[in-house]
Amino acid sequence: MSMLKLHYIVPGDDFTRAGEASGDVKHKLKKLGYNPTAIRRVAIAMYEGEINMVIHAGGGEAFVEVDPEKVEIVLVDKGPGIADVSKAMQEGWSTAPDNVRSLGFGAGMGLPNMKKYSDEMTIDSVVGEGTTLKMIIYAQSTKL
Amino acid sequence: MQINALAEKLGWKLLTECDGSDRTAEGCYCGDLLSWVMGRAKADDVWLTVMGNINAIAVAALADVSAIVLVESAVLDSEALARANQQEIAVYSTDVPAYETALKVAQTLE
Numbered sequence: 001m002s003m004l005k006l007h008y009i010v011p012g013d014d015f016t017r018a019g020e021a022s023g024d025v026k027h028k029l030k031k032l033g034y035n036p037t038a039i040r041r042v043a044i045a046m047y048e049g050e051i052n053m054v055i056h057a058g059g060g061e062a063f064v065e066v067d068p069e070k071v072e073i074v075l076v077d078k079g080p081g082i083a084d085v086s087k088a089m090q091e092g093w094s095t096a097p098d099n100v101r102s103l104g105f106g107a108g109m110g111l112p113n114m115k116k117y118s119d120e121m122t123i124d125s126v127v128g129e130g131t132t133l134k135m136i137i138y139a140q141s142t143k144l
Numbered sequence: 145m146q147i148n149a150l151a152e153k154l155g156w157k158l159l160t161e162c163d164g165s166d167r168t169a170e171g172c173y174c175g176d177l178l179s180w181v182m183g184r185a186k187a188d189d190v191w192l193t194v195m196g197n198i199n200a201i202a203v204a205a206l207a208d209v210s211a212i213v214l215v216e217s218a219v220l221d222s223e224a225l226a227r228a229n230q231q232e233i234a235v236y237s238t239d240v241p242a243y244e245t246a247l248k249v250a251q252t253l254e
Protein backbone atom coordinates (compact mmCIF):
# COMPACT_ATOMS: atom_id res chain seq x y z
CA MET A 1 0.00 0.00 0.00
CA SER A 2 1.54 3.28 -1.08
CA MET A 3 1.26 6.15 1.42
CA LEU A 4 2.80 8.78 -0.85
CA LYS A 5 3.92 9.14 -4.44
CA LEU A 6 6.06 12.17 -5.19
CA HIS A 7 7.66 13.59 -8.28
CA TYR A 8 10.26 16.37 -8.49
CA ILE A 9 12.11 18.15 -11.25
CA VAL A 10 15.72 18.80 -10.22
CA PRO A 11 17.03 21.84 -12.11
CA GLY A 12 20.54 21.64 -13.55
CA ASP A 13 23.45 23.88 -12.58
CA ASP A 14 21.60 25.42 -9.66
CA PHE A 15 23.29 24.54 -6.41
CA THR A 16 21.09 26.88 -4.43
CA ARG A 17 18.02 24.78 -5.21
CA ALA A 18 19.62 21.37 -4.78
CA GLY A 19 18.19 19.92 -1.62
CA GLU A 20 14.67 21.23 -2.14
CA ALA A 21 13.36 17.82 -3.22
CA SER A 22 15.13 15.85 -0.49
CA GLY A 23 14.15 18.50 2.06
CA ASP A 24 10.52 18.18 1.03
CA VAL A 25 10.64 14.39 1.26
CA LYS A 26 12.18 14.66 4.73
CA HIS A 27 9.44 17.04 5.83
CA LYS A 28 6.68 14.78 4.50
CA LEU A 29 8.16 11.64 6.09
CA LYS A 30 8.36 13.45 9.43
CA LYS A 31 4.68 14.36 9.14
CA LEU A 32 3.88 10.69 8.49
CA GLY A 33 5.72 9.77 11.68
CA TYR A 34 8.26 7.69 9.80
CA ASN A 35 11.23 6.11 11.61
CA PRO A 36 13.71 9.01 12.25
CA THR A 37 16.78 6.96 11.35
CA ALA A 38 15.21 5.96 8.05
CA ILE A 39 14.25 9.60 7.38
CA ARG A 40 17.85 10.71 7.86
CA ARG A 41 19.12 8.00 5.53
CA VAL A 42 16.53 8.89 2.87
CA ALA A 43 17.36 12.60 3.13
CA ILE A 44 21.13 12.16 2.77
CA ALA A 45 20.97 9.52 0.02
CA MET A 46 18.51 11.56 -2.01
CA TYR A 47 20.43 14.84 -1.55
CA GLU A 48 23.60 13.18 -2.83
CA GLY A 49 21.62 12.01 -5.84
CA GLU A 50 20.22 15.47 -6.44
CA ILE A 51 23.69 17.01 -6.24
CA ASN A 52 25.05 14.43 -8.67
CA MET A 53 22.33 15.30 -11.19
CA VAL A 54 23.04 19.03 -10.78
CA ILE A 55 26.82 18.60 -11.17
CA HIS A 56 27.00 15.98 -13.89
CA ALA A 57 23.71 15.69 -15.76
CA GLY A 58 22.19 19.17 -16.12
CA GLY A 59 19.44 18.15 -13.73
CA GLY A 60 16.91 15.36 -13.85
CA GLU A 61 13.82 13.94 -12.22
CA ALA A 62 13.17 12.27 -8.89
CA PHE A 63 10.36 9.81 -8.21
CA VAL A 64 9.71 8.83 -4.61
CA GLU A 65 7.28 6.21 -3.39
CA VAL A 66 6.63 5.74 0.30
CA ASP A 67 4.90 2.79 1.91
CA PRO A 68 4.94 1.68 5.56
CA GLU A 69 7.85 -0.71 5.03
CA LYS A 70 10.12 1.20 2.70
CA VAL A 71 10.96 4.32 0.70
CA GLU A 72 11.89 3.87 -2.94
CA ILE A 73 13.76 6.67 -4.69
CA VAL A 74 14.29 6.64 -8.46
CA LEU A 75 16.53 9.33 -9.99
CA VAL A 76 16.46 9.70 -13.74
CA ASP A 77 18.68 11.94 -15.83
CA LYS A 78 19.61 12.42 -19.45
CA GLY A 79 23.21 13.31 -18.68
CA PRO A 80 26.45 11.88 -20.10
CA GLY A 81 26.14 8.57 -18.24
CA ILE A 82 28.78 6.97 -16.03
CA ALA A 83 31.56 5.38 -18.06
CA ASP A 84 32.94 3.25 -15.24
CA VAL A 85 30.44 2.60 -12.47
CA SER A 86 32.87 0.60 -10.32
CA LYS A 87 35.34 3.52 -10.33
CA ALA A 88 32.55 5.98 -9.55
CA MET A 89 31.67 3.84 -6.54
CA GLN A 90 35.17 4.21 -5.08
CA GLU A 91 35.52 6.74 -2.26
CA GLY A 92 37.55 9.70 -3.50
CA TRP A 93 36.99 9.12 -7.23
CA SER A 94 35.47 12.23 -8.78
CA THR A 95 35.10 13.89 -12.16
CA ALA A 96 33.54 17.05 -10.69
CA PRO A 97 34.94 20.37 -11.98
CA ASP A 98 36.90 22.78 -9.76
CA ASN A 99 34.06 25.30 -9.34
CA VAL A 100 32.02 22.54 -7.70
CA ARG A 101 34.87 21.68 -5.35
CA SER A 102 35.04 25.23 -4.08
CA LEU A 103 31.43 24.81 -2.90
CA GLY A 104 32.47 21.81 -0.82
CA PHE A 105 31.37 19.10 -3.24
CA GLY A 106 33.37 16.86 -5.55
CA ALA A 107 35.03 14.81 -2.82
CA GLY A 108 34.14 11.60 -4.59
CA MET A 109 31.83 10.53 -1.76
CA GLY A 110 28.42 10.95 -3.40
CA LEU A 111 27.76 7.47 -4.77
CA PRO A 112 29.56 5.76 -1.85
CA ASN A 113 27.30 7.67 0.56
CA MET A 114 24.20 6.69 -1.42
CA LYS A 115 25.29 3.05 -1.24
CA LYS A 116 26.06 3.41 2.47
CA TYR A 117 22.73 4.94 3.44
CA SER A 118 20.45 2.84 1.21
CA ASP A 119 19.60 -0.83 1.72
CA GLU A 120 19.48 -1.55 -1.99
CA MET A 121 20.92 0.47 -4.86
CA THR A 122 21.02 -0.21 -8.56
CA ILE A 123 22.61 1.96 -11.26
CA ASP A 124 21.56 1.67 -14.86
CA SER A 125 23.74 3.98 -16.92
CA VAL A 126 24.34 4.29 -20.64
CA VAL A 127 27.10 6.61 -21.85
CA GLY A 128 25.63 9.37 -23.97
CA GLU A 129 22.05 8.61 -22.90
CA GLY A 130 21.78 9.01 -19.15
CA THR A 131 21.52 7.33 -15.80
CA THR A 132 18.70 5.79 -13.79
CA LEU A 133 19.50 5.16 -10.17
CA LYS A 134 17.20 3.36 -7.79
CA MET A 135 17.54 3.23 -4.02
CA ILE A 136 15.43 1.48 -1.42
CA ILE A 137 15.53 2.30 2.28
CA TYR A 138 13.60 0.08 4.66
CA ALA A 139 11.82 1.75 7.57
CA GLN A 140 13.08 -0.78 10.08
CA SER A 141 16.49 -1.44 8.58
CA THR A 142 19.27 -2.12 11.06
CA LYS A 143 22.01 -1.48 8.50
CA LEU A 144 23.31 1.66 10.25
CA MET B 145 23.99 19.71 26.63
CA GLN B 146 21.74 22.28 25.00
CA ILE B 147 23.34 24.08 22.07
CA ASN B 148 22.71 27.58 23.40
CA ALA B 149 24.24 26.65 26.77
CA LEU B 150 27.31 25.18 25.06
CA ALA B 151 27.63 28.29 22.90
CA GLU B 152 27.46 30.60 25.91
CA LYS B 153 30.07 28.60 27.78
CA LEU B 154 32.49 28.63 24.83
CA GLY B 155 31.83 32.23 23.78
CA TRP B 156 30.37 31.57 20.35
CA LYS B 157 28.53 34.38 18.60
CA LEU B 158 25.01 33.62 17.35
CA LEU B 159 24.45 34.50 13.66
CA THR B 160 20.92 33.17 13.14
CA GLU B 161 17.44 33.63 14.61
CA CYS B 162 17.47 30.06 15.91
CA ASP B 163 19.81 29.56 18.88
CA GLY B 164 19.55 25.77 19.04
CA SER B 165 17.89 25.78 22.46
CA ASP B 166 15.65 22.96 21.21
CA ARG B 167 18.65 20.81 20.28
CA THR B 168 21.41 19.10 22.22
CA ALA B 169 25.05 18.47 21.38
CA GLU B 170 25.80 14.77 21.59
CA GLY B 171 29.16 14.93 19.84
CA CYS B 172 31.26 16.96 17.44
CA TYR B 173 32.36 16.61 13.83
CA CYS B 174 34.96 18.71 11.97
CA GLY B 175 35.00 18.90 8.18
CA ASP B 176 34.53 21.08 5.12
CA LEU B 177 33.85 18.56 2.35
CA LEU B 178 30.08 18.26 2.38
CA SER B 179 29.73 14.64 1.30
CA TRP B 180 32.35 13.65 3.81
CA VAL B 181 30.26 15.33 6.52
CA MET B 182 27.08 13.60 5.31
CA GLY B 183 28.87 10.26 5.30
CA ARG B 184 30.52 10.56 8.69
CA ALA B 185 28.81 13.06 10.99
CA LYS B 186 26.17 11.67 13.33
CA ALA B 187 22.77 13.12 14.09
CA ASP B 188 23.01 15.70 16.90
CA ASP B 189 26.72 16.33 16.36
CA VAL B 190 27.87 19.95 16.47
CA TRP B 191 29.48 20.57 13.09
CA LEU B 192 32.66 22.68 12.99
CA THR B 193 33.46 24.02 9.52
CA VAL B 194 34.54 26.99 7.43
CA MET B 195 31.78 26.37 4.86
CA GLY B 196 29.20 29.12 5.28
CA ASN B 197 27.31 28.67 2.02
CA ILE B 198 23.73 27.60 1.28
CA ASN B 199 24.78 24.01 0.63
CA ALA B 200 26.24 23.74 4.13
CA ILE B 201 22.81 24.71 5.50
CA ALA B 202 21.17 22.00 3.38
CA VAL B 203 23.68 19.44 4.64
CA ALA B 204 23.09 20.47 8.26
CA ALA B 205 19.32 20.12 7.82
CA LEU B 206 19.42 16.80 5.99
CA ALA B 207 22.09 15.20 8.19
CA ASP B 208 20.38 16.40 11.40
CA VAL B 209 23.43 17.98 12.99
CA SER B 210 22.40 20.07 16.00
CA ALA B 211 24.25 23.26 15.00
CA ILE B 212 26.91 24.69 12.71
CA VAL B 213 29.88 26.51 14.21
CA LEU B 214 31.86 28.56 11.70
CA VAL B 215 35.41 28.43 13.00
CA GLU B 216 38.22 30.96 12.40
CA SER B 217 35.56 33.62 11.77
CA ALA B 218 34.54 32.02 8.46
CA VAL B 219 31.75 34.00 6.80
CA LEU B 220 28.10 33.00 6.58
CA ASP B 221 26.87 34.42 3.26
CA SER B 222 23.50 36.19 3.07
CA GLU B 223 21.80 33.43 1.09
CA ALA B 224 22.92 30.86 3.64
CA LEU B 225 21.73 33.07 6.52
CA ALA B 226 18.27 33.36 4.97
CA ARG B 227 18.06 29.60 4.42
CA ALA B 228 19.28 28.87 7.97
CA ASN B 229 16.59 31.15 9.40
CA GLN B 230 13.96 29.52 7.21
CA GLN B 231 15.02 26.00 8.18
CA GLU B 232 15.66 26.88 11.85
CA ILE B 233 19.28 25.84 11.84
CA ALA B 234 21.45 27.44 14.54
CA VAL B 235 24.71 28.88 13.17
CA TYR B 236 27.38 30.27 15.49
CA SER B 237 30.73 31.90 14.81
CA THR B 238 34.06 31.79 16.64
CA ASP B 239 37.54 33.10 15.82
CA VAL B 240 39.05 29.97 17.37
CA PRO B 241 40.29 27.27 14.93
CA ALA B 242 38.52 23.91 14.55
CA TYR B 243 41.04 21.90 16.55
CA GLU B 244 40.87 24.07 19.67
CA THR B 245 37.10 24.41 19.34
CA ALA B 246 36.67 20.63 19.11
CA LEU B 247 38.88 20.18 22.18
CA LYS B 248 36.75 22.63 24.14
CA VAL B 249 33.53 20.93 23.02
CA ALA B 250 34.92 17.55 24.07
CA GLN B 251 35.98 18.88 27.49
CA THR B 252 32.61 20.54 28.03
CA LEU B 253 30.58 17.50 27.01
CA GLU B 254 32.62 15.10 29.17
